[in-house]
Amino acid sequence: MQEHRSGFLAIPRGIPRGGMLLALAGLVAMGGCASGSYRQPLPRPLQAVLGPPALPYKLSGSTATFTVRINDRMNDGTSWRGSGAVFLGLPGGITPQVEVANAPSPLLFMVASDGTWSFIGNLNDRDSVGHPKSPCHLSYDCEFMDVPLPQGELFAIVLASTGIIAGDLVDAAIFSHKKTGTRDPAYQAFNATLHQTVEQIVPSNTSDERRRRQRPFPIVTMEDCIGVSCTLRQSIVKLEMP
Numbered sequence: 001m002q003e004h005r006s007g008f009l010a011i012p013r014g015i016p017r018g019g020m021l022l023a024l025a026g027l028v029a030m031g032g033c034a035s036g037s038y039r040q041p042l043p044r045p046l047q048a049v050l051g052p053p054a055l056p057y058k059l060s061g062s063t064a065t066f067t068v069r070i071n072d073r074m075n076d077g078t079s080w081r082g083s084g085a086v087f088l089g090l091p092g093g094i095t096p097q098v099e100v101a102n103a104p105s106p107l108l109f110m111v112a113s114d115g116t117w118s119f120i121g122n123l124n125d126r127d128s129v130g131h132p133k134s135p136c137h138l139s140y141d142c143e144f145m146d147v148p149l150p151q152g153e154l155f156a157i158v159l160a161s162t163g164i165i166a167g168d169l170v171d172a173a174i175f176s177h178k179k180t181g182t183r184d185p186a187y188q189a190f191n192a193t194l195h196q197t198v199e200q201i202v203p204s205n206t207s208d209e210r211r212r213r214q215r216p217f218p219i220v221t222m223e224d225c226i227g228v229s230c231t232l233r234q235s236i237v238k239l240e241m242p
Contacts, residue, residue, distance in 0.1 A: 065240040066144045068159060070104050070170055075234055076208065080104035081163030104161035104170065105134035106142040111197050113152030113190060120144055131162045153177055154190050156217070159235055160202045169202045169209075171232040174219045182216055191216050 073079060080102050108120040125133040136142035149155065154177075159170040174190055181187070194217055204210045220230050222239065229238045 062149050063146045063242060064149055066108060066147055066157070067238045067240070068106060068108075068142050068144070069229075069236040070106060070140045070142075070159075070161070071234045072140065074168065075212070080161050081166075081168060103138045103140055104168070105137045105163075106139070106170065107132060107134055107160045107162055107167070108142075108144045108147070109158040109160070109201055110147065110150055111156040111158060111194060112150035113154045115193050115197070117158070117197050117201065118148075120147055127162065131167065134162055154186060156190070156194050156197075157237070158194075158198055158201055159232075159237075166205055167202045169198060169204075169213070171235045171237075172198050172217050173232050173237070174217055175222045175225075176219055177222055179221055180219065182219060187219055 070080070109117050110120060111117045119132065121132055121135060123132060127133055134142070135144070154174055156172060156174045158172045161168045161170055172194060174187060174194065176187075182191075195213065198213065204213055218232060220232075224230060225237060225239045226241055227238070229236045
């Protein structure tokens with residue numbers, strides 16, 4: 001299926017961004033977290049910038065369980081678009097626009113320090129418009145088990161919600177294995193690349209969203225989130241290590 005622009009959750013060709021829309025997608029809830037990944041290299045690899053990892057504890061070959069709780073609504077107060085419900089209305093007040101109150105359908109992506117990213121799920125399971133199905137369809141809570149942690153001092157997560165037309169960015173955050181801050185050159189380089197990654201995975205479709213994404217992504221010390229909930233911008237994340 002061709003698309004308007006490159007992007008993992010981009011709007012497919014032929015589906016209008018505005019105007020009258022009547023769409024129905026019967027997405028089926030998927031239990032658990034399936035295997036499979038998609039990796040795409042990004043420009044400007046960060047290996048030379050980040051250097052070898054200096055970890056306070058051994059993480060080689062480790063996995064983690066990510067438990068997420070997504071806010072009831074997006075930061076702008078609108079509802080998530082996690083289901084294939086019916087949307088009716090024309091913009092500009094021509095006809096009433098109906099907001100369908102939907103829960104999100106979470107998807108998780110991991111971003112390594114060398115700029116590659118992987119989708120945590122089964123790429124063979126797609127909805128009616130070609131987006132990957134969420135393991136927690138129409139749910140504010142989701143548990144992603146046995147997620148391989150990227151090697152290196154820094155890595156990132158991208159939490160998105162699939163929708164009937166396009167996806168929504170829930171959160172993107174950089175995780176560090178040691179205490180650091182936004183003045184760290186390694187963080188600044190990775191933050192710049194992460195903005196490119198997020199745009200590839202969940203393209204921004206409005207000017208307001210593009211402005212919102214100009215902010216630096218938060219950085220979290222991993223130890224602070226193991227067994228404890230860490231608050232991001234639109235979600236709460238907790239890690240469990242085996």
